[in-house]
Amino acid sequence: MSKSSDNTRNKILVATWHLMEENQGQGVRMSDIAKRAGVSRQAVYLHFANRTDLIIATIAYVDQQKGLGERMASFNAASDGLHLLDQLVEVWGDYMPEIAGISRAMLSTRNSDADMAAAWNKTMGCLKAACRKVITALESDGLLAKNWTTETAVDLSATLLSFQNWEQLTSEYGWSGEHYKTTIKTVLIRALTVN
Amino acid sequence: MSKSSDNTRNKILVATWHLMEENQGQGVRMSDIAKRAGVSRQAVYLHFANRTDLIIATIAYVDQQKGLGERMASFNAASDGLHLLDQLVEVWGDYMPEIAGISRAMLSTRNSDADMAAAWNKTMGCLKAACRKVITALESDGLLAKNWTTETAVDLSATLLSFQNWEQLTSEYGWSGEHYKTTIKTVLIRALTVN
DNA sequence: CTTTTGTTTTACATTGTGTCAATCGATATG
DNA sequence: CATATCGATTGACACAATGTAAAACAAAAG
Structure with a gap:
């Protein structure tokens, strides 16, 4: 996987993380995450199979970051x-x-x-x-x-x-x-x- | 409210109750409840404003029945x-x-x-x-x-x-x-x- | 006989997830 | 230089479930 792709993946993870914390984990849509990450909604699905997959990757990312x-x-x-x-x-x-x-x-x-x-x-x-x-x-x-x-x-x-x-x-x-x-x-x- | 209307209302409450217990409260749709109660899906909305209203009425009903x-x-x-x-x-x-x-x-x-x-x-x-x-x-x-x-x-x-x-x-x-x-x-x- | 009441039927709007196909631009590779 | 390749974009669409709206209908009550 290329460097730019990893970059996008990280931007999505960070966007998910921050949006979840800001909104107490509620009412955060895939389109909100994409917008916050500065990518298209479909780009999210290029990196994560579905919503659950994204959230699971996010908690792993946060555990590591923290x-x-x-x-x-x-x-x-x-x-x-x-x-x-x-x-x-x-x-x-x-x-x-x-x-x-x-x-x-x-x-x-x-x-x-x-x-x-x-x-x-x-x-x-x-x-x-x-x-x-x-x-x-x-x-x-x-x-x-x-x-x-x-x-x-x-x-x-x-x-x-x-x-x-x-x-x-x-x-x-x-x-x-x-x-x-x-x-x-x-x-x-x-x-x-x-x- | 007439007797037959009360009857339907009760049938819906009982159907909701039983379906919730059978399915551990998950994956129970409004159409499932209607089918179980033997009425049309729209009839449910004649008695309860929405899903939340129905569930709240059901817990009250169960508390009383139990x-x-x-x-x-x-x-x-x-x-x-x-x-x-x-x-x-x-x-x-x-x-x-x-x-x-x-x-x-x-x-x-x-x-x-x-x-x-x-x-x-x-x-x-x-x-x-x-x-x-x-x-x-x-x-x-x-x-x-x-x-x-x-x-x-x-x-x-x-x-x-x-x-x-x-x-x-x-x-x-x-x-x-x-x-x-x-x-x-x-x-x-x-x-x-x-x- | 006519009105009212509860219900049915069909249709439709909405929201959010997930999929698909065509396209575009940059970056390597021959 | 030409050309694949890759990541991303765009726009369209399928799908599930909730909720709404309108017309028709059957039975009971006046």
């Missing part, structure tokens, strides 16, 4: 379970607001689109893997309360940390990002650990 | 905070699976439809009111942990009990209804109450 990998590296640095938990909530709690628009777009179409559902589950698998790391660390520290299995504790953590919950607490109930993070930490610690 | 009011009465019978909490999770946890289809339909359109969003918020206001009753009871029992205000505790309870969380834990992570209820009770008690 350096989700590096942020997760700082998460990996912690040793004991409680530190890991703290770091996970910090990193994840700071990341969600940065991808709110595109995430909403994914959520609102995943019900009617199997590919989108799969892409979303992949992202959530990422979160679940991080949760599993926290839980197993808590377990080997002897801190996981005895009513939990590893799996149920992971399920609950991932659910509590879900994008939908973050959105409800912050944007609907008006919690600040800091309040969200400290409260979720407290709830997780009280729910999962002994005493 | 006797949500009566079930909530048993919830009101409890006196102390811990009993109220137990009853709320029982009633709500048993109710959600019965309205799963229509609830999904509401959720998937609320992003693009302000009326639907308002209707959904009304339902959630119902849950929040119940949560508030639990929290204030816990408070007057002296059981609410001191890091919570009434409002933040209500927000967290309503979020933890949200339909989306129930759906994720049961249908995605395979929790049984009983496991959901007992686990959520435990988490709420540990998170909200002292010791």
Whole structure:
């Protein structure tokens, strides 16, 4: 693929990203994206098979641009379970607001689109893997309360940390990002650990 | 409004309800509903202004048919905070699976439809009111942990009990209804109450 | 018998996604 | 220089689903 083609592809990805964030992931049409990117609507279909494909490529692009990998590296640095938990909530709690628009777009179409559902589950698998790391660390520290299995504790953590919950607490109930993070930490610690 | 008109209206509501439950609230078209009700598609528009209006009427109809009011009465019978909490999770946890289809339909359109969003918020206001009753009871029992205000505790309870969380834990992570209820009770008690 | 009411039938407008074919301009390659 | 090739443009079109409009019709009520 030539250089100019890659350029156009990137312009489309950036346009999608920005439009999604500006409009909270709603009411963004393919023609809007094309206009913003400065190309024809049909050019978009030369680079992406359909709307779902474009959005999935966009979230991957954003993850890479935002350096989700590096942020997760700082998460990996912690040793004991409680530190890991703290770091996970910090990193994840700071990341969600940065991808709110595109995430909403994914959520609102995943019900009617199997590919989108799969892409979303992949992202959530990422979160679940991080949760599993926290839980197993808590377990080997002897801190996981005895009513939990590893799996149920992971399920609950991932659910509590879900994008939908973050959105409800912050944007609907008006919690600040800091309040969200400290409260979720407290709830997780009280729910999962002994005493 | 005449008797035959009411009859048709009911047939449409029942058809909507059943189709939504059968199809998990997805891919149900106005023409499908009309066919199931045994009327013309246009007849549906004689009784309901649009799709959103129909779905909102359906959830109200189902709430009434299922006797949500009566079930909530048993919830009101409890006196102390811990009993109220137990009853709320029982009633709500048993109710959600019965309205799963229509609830999904509401959720998937609320992003693009302000009326639907308002209707959904009304339902959630119902849950929040119940949560508030639990929290204030816990408070007057002296059981609410001191890091919570009434409002933040209500927000967290309503979020933890949200339909989306129930759906994720049961249908995605395979929790049984009983496991959901007992686990959520435990988490709420540990998170909200002292010791 | 006539009017009203609920419904049917047919047709059409609209919106947004996705496809197709012809064309155009620049850039390599012989 | 001539000519393929490639990316993009243009304009047209198919399609699905919602919603609207008008004319006809059947049954019940006055």
